[in-house]
Amino acid sequence: MSRLEKFRKIRVMRRRCIFVCIFSFLLMFSGILVADKSINELMNREKRPDIVSIMKYKEDYYIKIFNKYILINTEYIKKDIDRFKEWLSDKF
Numbered sequence: 001m002s003r004l005e006k007f008r009k010i011r012v013m014r015r016r017c018i019f020v021c022i023f024s025f026l027l028m029f030s031g032i033l034v035a036d037k038s039i040n041e042l043m044n045r046e047k048r049p050d051i052v053s054i055m056k057y058k059e060d061y062y063i064k065i066f067n068k069y070i071l072i073n074t075e076y077i078k079k080d081i082d083r084f085k086e087w088l089s090d091k092f
Contacts, residue, residue, distance in 0.1 A: 032051070033049050033051070036049045036050065036051050036066070037049040039067070043067075050064070050067075051065070051066065052064070052065050057071075059074060059075070060072060060073055060074055060075075061074060
């Protein structure tokens with residue numbers, strides 16, 4: 001086997017590996033998307049995928065990932081922003 005044939009085989013194998021990785025990722029993502037859409041259609045009567053969504057609840061936010069809720073308390077963030085504004089107004 002010559003040097004040219006060896007490197008040609010390496011290039012072809014690298015392309016095949018990249019193609020297999022991309023194809024398997026797309027197949028996995030489409031499967032998750034289809035499963036999430038069908039679950040939402042059965043449970044919530046919504047005909048849309050809802051893998052990740054952000055909802056406002058009073059002054060806070062909920063992040064929903066695969067029907068699991070995470071509460072984001074914005075009270076502390078607002079206090080930090082107010083302190084930062086005060087600090088800037090004192091400096092400038």
